[in-house]
Amino acid sequence: MDLDRLGEFGLIARLASHIPHRSRRVVKGIGDDCAVYSQPGGNYLVVTADALIESVHFDLNTTTPEQLGWKTVAVNASDVAAMGAAPRFAVVTLGIPKTTKVNFLDRLYKGLGRACEAFGVDLVGGDTVSTPEHWMLSLTMLGETRKKRLFTRKGAKAGDAILMTGTVGDSALGLQILKSPGKKWSGSPADRKHLIQRHLEPTARVKETAKLAKSRLRVTSMIDVSDGLGQDLGHLLSASEVGAELWEASLPLSKPFENTCIKNGLEAGELALGGGEDYELLFTLKSEDVKKLLRSFVNYGTPVTQIGEVTARQGVVWVRTNGRRQTLRKPAGFNHF
Amino acid sequence: MDLDRLGEFGLIARLASHIPHRSRRVVKGIGDDCAVYSQPGGNYLVVTADALIESVHFDLNTTTPEQLGWKTVAVNASDVAAMGAAPRFAVVTLGIPKTTKVNFLDRLYKGLGRACEAFGVDLVGGDTVSTPEHWMLSLTMLGETRKKRLFTRKGAKAGDAILMTGTVGDSALGLQILKSPGKKWSGSPADRKHLIQRHLEPTARVKETAKLAKSRLRVTSMIDVSDGLGQDLGHLLSASEVGAELWEASLPLSKPFENTCIKNGLEAGELALGGGEDYELLFTLKSEDVKKLLRSFVNYGTPVTQIGEVTARQGVVWVRTNGRRQTLRKPAGFNHF
Numbered sequence: 001m002d003l004d005r006l007g008e009f010g011l012i013a014r015l016a017s018h019i020p021h022r023s024r025r026v027v028k029g030i031g032d033d034c035a036v037y038s039q040p041g042g043n044y045l046v047v048t049a050d051a052l053i054e055s056v057h058f059d060l061n062t063t064t065p066e067q068l069g070w071k072t073v074a075v076n077a078s079d080v081a082a083m084g085a086a087p088r089f090a091v092v093t094l095g096i097p098k099t100t101k102v103n104f105l106d107r108l109y110k111g112l113g114r115a116c117e118a119f120g121v122d123l124v125g126g127d128t129v130s131t132p133e134h135w136m137l138s139l140t141m142l143g144e145t146r147k148k149r150l151f152t153r154k155g156a157k158a159g160d161a162i163l164m165t166g167t168v169g170d171s172a173l174g175l176q177i178l179k180s181p182g183k184k185w186s187g188s189p190a191d192r193k194h195l196i197q198r199h200l201e202p203t204a205r206v207k208e209t210a211k212l213a214k215s216r217l218r219v220t221s222m223i224d225v226s227d228g229l230g231q232d233l234g235h236l237l238s239a240s241e242v243g244a245e246l247w248e249a250s251l252p253l254s255k256p257f258e259n260t261c262i263k264n265g266l267e268a269g270e271l272a273l274g275g276g277e278d279y280e281l282l283f284t285l286k287s288e289d290v291k292k293l294l295r296s297f298v299n300y301g302t303p304v305t306q307i308g309e310v311t312a313r314q315g316v317v318w319v320r321t322n323g324r325r326q327t328l329r330k331p332a333g334f335n336h337f
Numbered sequence: 338m339d340l341d342r343l344g345e346f347g348l349i350a351r352l353a354s355h356i357p358h359r360s361r362r363v364v365k366g367i368g369d370d371c372a373v374y375s376q377p378g379g380n381y382l383v384v385t386a387d388a389l390i391e392s393v394h395f396d397l398n399t400t401t402p403e404q405l406g407w408k409t410v411a412v413n414a415s416d417v418a419a420m421g422a423a424p425r426f427a428v429v430t431l432g433i434p435k436t437t438k439v440n441f442l443d444r445l446y447k448g449l450g451r452a453c454e455a456f457g458v459d460l461v462g463g464d465t466v467s468t469p470e471h472w473m474l475s476l477t478m479l480g481e482t483r484k485k486r487l488f489t490r491k492g493a494k495a496g497d498a499i500l501m502t503g504t505v506g507d508s509a510l511g512l513q514i515l516k517s518p519g520k521k522w523s524g525s526p527a528d529r530k531h532l533i534q535r536h537l538e539p540t541a542r543v544k545e546t547a548k549l550a551k552s553r554l555r556v557t558s559m560i561d562v563s564d565g566l567g568q569d570l571g572h573l574l575s576a577s578e579v580g581a582e583l584w585e586a587s588l589p590l591s592k593p594f595e596n597t598c599i600k601n602g603l604e605a606g607e608l609a610l611g612g613g614e615d616y617e618l619l620f621t622l623k624s625e626d627v628k629k630l631l632r633s634f635v636n637y638g639t640p641v642t643q644i645g646e647v648t649a650r651q652g653v654v655w656v657r658t659n660g661r662r663q664t665l666r667k668p669a670g671f672n673h674f
């Protein structure tokens with residue numbers, strides 16, 4: 001059988017079935033943003049791995065080595081944050097062509113180092129190998145929860161509010177701009193620069209998740225938006241065995257994103273729904289706690305917005321700004337095969 | 338500057354200098370077989386990463402997918418064992434060309450699964466990405482020490498005995514056989530098959546290290562033999578700031594290795610010293626404990642052999658079987674650049 005018939009998620013499920021034996025200390029194996037392992041001290045370790053491959057995930061003509069290093073750390077810190085955990089330490093595997101210049105590596109490590117500092121991670125080791133041609137960076141990050149408080153994809157209940165941090169769509173539009181150097185874009189170059197930067201230097205919501213984990217707010221599930229809002233919401237809902245209404249009019253869009261969409265005739269809602277790599281937290285909360293949560297994020301720096309509601313009926317109803325209700329079937333998003 | 342001027346180890350040292358901030362919980366960062374992190378419960382977590390790249394580390398014409406899966410786990414378990422720790426859990430990053438057949442991946446995961454079972458590891462997650470052309474497998478493994486008992490490269494003292502588990506050289510000779518399909522080899526085909534298997538399906542000395550960690554034997558330092566006996570002994574000695582005498586006549590050689598060397602006019606000692614990927618434990622022990630240790634390994638299944646002695650004077654003196662004493666300068670071994 002060929003890979004494209006199975007798809008990325010079908011493949012992972014199939015491979016997982018070959019893995020034997022699970023110690024009772026494995027609280028969560030394959031299937032969430034991180035795996036979870038219990039520590040003797042009474043809190044949880046979480047672990048995640050994310051790799052970036054040249055020409056698949058990045059293009060050295062458009063990204064600087066510093067940005068590449070930063071992003072490798074940020075995308076993993078985002079998965080740790082999505083579990084309600086704090087990043088602690090990481091190891092990195094570098095696959096580099098023999099022709100690589102040392103200066104390039106110095107700059108890559110400056111970016112790695114800066115991101116480690118920003119997200120509170122210690123890079124404690126790794127492996128360095130040569131590759132026949134393309135660059136490869138694979139990072140594994142470990143984090144710890146506060147006591148046993150864990151946010152997972154499973155737990156959303158009908159009636160819960162759906163919220164997200166930050167804004168959505170910037171990264172996808174930034175990537176689209178990067179990938180069409182020949183196209184004449186209308187609107188402000190500063191807006192486009194901002195969007196590109198959101199793609200190349202994403203942040204990870206480490207402080208925000210810590211704030212939630214420390215609070216008494218009843219967060220019922222969480223995921224980070226990496227594959228795309230529609231697809232990641234789909235993962236969260238299917239793990240929780242519920243559905244949702246998603247409100248287009250409520251999606252938090254940045255000014256540069258809105259402006260660039262309007263000036264270039266792009267459908268902002270569709271792009272926000274399908275585009276990936278925002279690395280924002282998408283989570284559900286008992287509806288009684290929404291006001292309190294929104295109040296606690298006033299003047300905090302990072303916006304948090306309610307974008308919909310969990311429903312008992314499975315599937316996602318996309319409530320358009322014009323009032324039309326559409327049922328989303330297969331949400332768009334990134335699939336590797 | 339080009340990479341080949343710096344070399345693999347020069348590069349790692351340089352990159353490490355860019356990494357900021359170390360939490361007090363980092364007991365050991367870059368520079369040993371694993372990094373070490375303290376757990377709240379009072380024992381240590383150790384972590385290591387090792388990647389295998391197609392056409393650099395393996396060739397799909399000569400290795401089966403099962404063997405590849407097995408080896409990916411074994412080489413990491415060996416690094417964990419070299420710290421005196423027990424493997425616990427792992428995450429794997431798979432980089433696969435889009436044309437890969439699902440059947441190949443099923444077989445790879447059978448090998449991964451079997452090795453996880455053999456070494457007591459839970460594979461709890463990973464990442465799956467497509468690559469432009471070559472296969473890539475990167476595994477990160479976590480282990481735990483028994484209380485705070487840790488074996489590191491640093492700690493060997495003049496007068497200590499140098500010992501190793503198993504036999505040395507098999508894997509390097511197996512690789513040499515694999516790489517010369519046109520060559521007419523003399524000697525027994527069964528011997529050659531054994532050597533090839535030692536290269537493709539190495540074991541990791543997980544049980545042996547557990548036995549040592551549980552004992553009262555005063556192990557003073559340890560490393561696993563991955564780059565080659567000469568090179569890895571060099572790492573251990575320089576971390577400990579001592580030297581050694583290494584006794585060629587005492588090197589534990591397997592019958593298939595000795596026979597194949599003799600029949601094909603190969604210098605067994607040189608090959609054993611320079612060849613890599615044995616994944617045996619190389620360690621030092623207070624000399625008063627040698628007898629007790631050797632007794633405890635009688636009838637154990639895995640041979641343990643004294644192969645030399647730690648000296649105050651730095652450098653390695655290679656005592657040849659014919660009595661000649663040579664000072665080893667730059668021990669041979671694998672360097673990626």
Ligand SMILES: Nc1ncnc2c1ncn2[C@@H]1O[C@H](COP(=O)(O)OP(=O)(O)OP(=O)(O)O)[C@@H](O)[C@H]1O
Nearest residue numbers: 094125126127128349367368369370387416563564
């Ligand atoms: N790219 C990297 N970034 C940070 N640390 C690295 C990197 N590559 C290697 N290291 C660290 O450098 C040290 C030496 O690396 P090396 O790969 O030689 O480890 P090893 O365990 O001795 O060998 P092997 O991987 O062959 O078992 C280890 O502590 C490792 O964690």
Ligand SMILES: Nc1ncnc2c1ncn2[C@@H]1O[C@H](COP(=O)(O)OP(=O)(O)OP(=O)(O)O)[C@@H](O)[C@H]1O
Nearest residue numbers: 012030031032033050079226227431462463464465
């Ligand atoms: N090759 C693999 N072997 C074992 N588990 C895997 C493998 N690839 C992915 N997984 C696991 O499958 C689940 C989904 O993987 P995926 O990469 O989509 O994670 P994610 O965190 O949702 O996404 P992202 O990596 O984009 O943040 C995770 O639990 C992950 O650990």
